[in-house]
């Protein structure tokens with residue numbers, strides 16, 4: 001697994017991360033102290049008028065309440081007055097009791113109990129300039145009950161800035177479901193990492209603006225979890241191997257690209273040129289004879305293999321033996337870009353996928369040729385990377401495009417695990433899902449790339465890295481993120497409207513140069 005920071009940690013994973021931090025020497029008490037410090041710094045930044053302001057901190061009896069008590073202590077000299085309201089009785093955990101003792105020693109902090117002095121609590125909330133919500137965090141379940149409920153009600157109506165610590169009280173951190181009574185925040189300070197609820201569209205009006213705060217958890221504690229990992233440009237230098245100075249072309253692999261029916265020569269060319277630009281030793285384009293004739297003058301560095309063509313311009317299944325031979329002497333293959341889909345190509349593709357042991361990237365029509373019975377990928381002998389866009393994915397996974405788009409990571413991961421393939425689900429924030437359940441989400445790329453040809457470029461790039469012996473996971477991550485970065489650079493220069501897929505190919509060597517320098 002490539003070690004990257006997780007996009008979001010579930011509550012269970014967060015608890016694991018806290019336990020690992022503890023094992024690595026950052027104690028629970030230290031984490032709470034750090035959380036209080038990080039929140040205080042962010043609150044000062046978000047609320048510069050603090051020195052003339054009344055601050056109310058709503059505290060629960062768990063550790064979220066403990067965070068509130070640390071914040072009260074740390075804000076002591078910065079605010080005009082500070083009131084802590086215990087909404088569920090006095091602190092109940094060992095940690096929160098300890099920080100309560102420390103806060104209680106400061107005479108300027110007022111402590112109220114919502115059950116015993118409700119009128120005074122409502123009054124303070126109505127007078128407050130800033131309300132900080134520390135009633136419930138990751139330990140919340142069910143519906144808000146008891147005195148917490150009216151406190152949240154008054155806080156939500158008060159003319160104050162509202163800041164929630166970790167999770168707005170009344171919201172479930174995993175699924176974002178909300179109690180009838182939920183604290184409505186202008187800002188939410190996510191401690192250590194985002195929780196899944198922070199990322200949901202439906203919860204944005206409850207969370208307000210979300211800020212993720214570093215609370216000093218060691219990066220190993222956060223990285224080591226199985227949730228979605230963000231793939232960023234900064235991660236790429238480590239994925240690009242150094243080329244051996246003594247190497248020859250045979251050391252950088254042989255890629256076979258089976259692409260291009262008549263009329264789709266552009267796709268074949270695009271995949272071939274991008275493979276060449278990504279450093280493969282020898283790249284062969286196998287395509288319908290009319291495509292080879294048209295492309296040949298533009299592919300000086302590639303080997304071409306002219307295939308028999310049907311009267312409709314498709315690659316004929318007669319080429320099976322020839323292709324099998326070439327495939328067996330290749331170190332990787334890309335199948336599908338502009339290949340077309342008819343009975344000939346289907347027979348050809350299915351036979352190759354069934355027999356070969358050469359690692360495959362299957363794209364576009366290659367995927368369509370398998371859609372009739374996708375179980376073939378499960379029994380295939382070769383490692384397979386599938387690169388569908390959502391519509392192609394819909395044909396092989398049995399879900400509608402809307403269902404896929406509703407949770408792209410989940411849909412991709414389920415498929416990758418079920419069929420034991422690497423799946424690259426393309427589109428905005430391309431998802432890379434591995435058979436072991438690991439999921440990456442790409443952060444590069446833009447809508448300027450939503451044009452015919454961009455996907456062919458990506459297929460060629462993945463194939464090229466794969467042919468050079470880079471493992472499927474790294475080859476897919478490297479190519480996807482680099483491809484998106486090429487799109488971003490091109491958009492800066494040429495606008496999202498004006499970029500062409502061929503511009504992405506020209507950008508590849510420039511960005512590879514930057515990666516080589518940053519390695």
Ligand SMILES: NC(=O)C1=CN([C@@H]2O[C@H](COP(=O)(O)OP(=O)(O)OC[C@H]3O[C@@H](n4cnc5c(N)ncnc54)[C@H](OP(=O)(O)O)[C@@H]3O)[C@@H](O)[C@H]2O)[C@@H](O)CC1
Nearest residue numbers: 028031032062063064136137138139140141143144145166
């Ligand atoms: N662990 C660490 O190292 C660190 C943790 N940190 C902080 O701790 C937070 C998690 O703390 P936590 O686990 O104590 O849970 P928390 O959210 O405070 O609430 C639990 C309390 O609420 C109660 N309760 C729940 N639902 C209820 C309901 N519907 N109505 C009424 N009561 C209800 C529940 O009662 P019970 O379920 O036990 O009956 C229990 O008493 C986390 O979000 C972060 O802010 C940071 O400081 C960093 C270090």
Ligand SMILES: Nc1ncnc2c1ncn2[C@@H]1O[C@H](COP(=O)(O)OP(=O)(O)O)[C@@H](O)[C@H]1O
Nearest residue numbers: 426427428445446447449450452453454455456
């Ligand atoms: N809005 C977007 N943001 C980022 N990348 C995008 C966006 N739209 C498309 N792309 C990328 O462009 C490529 C388009 O591929 P695809 O849909 O297969 O097109 P084609 O096969 O016609 O080239 C994919 O790599 C995809 O991730």
Ligand SMILES: [K+]
Nearest residue numbers: 133136167169
């Ligand atoms: K909270």
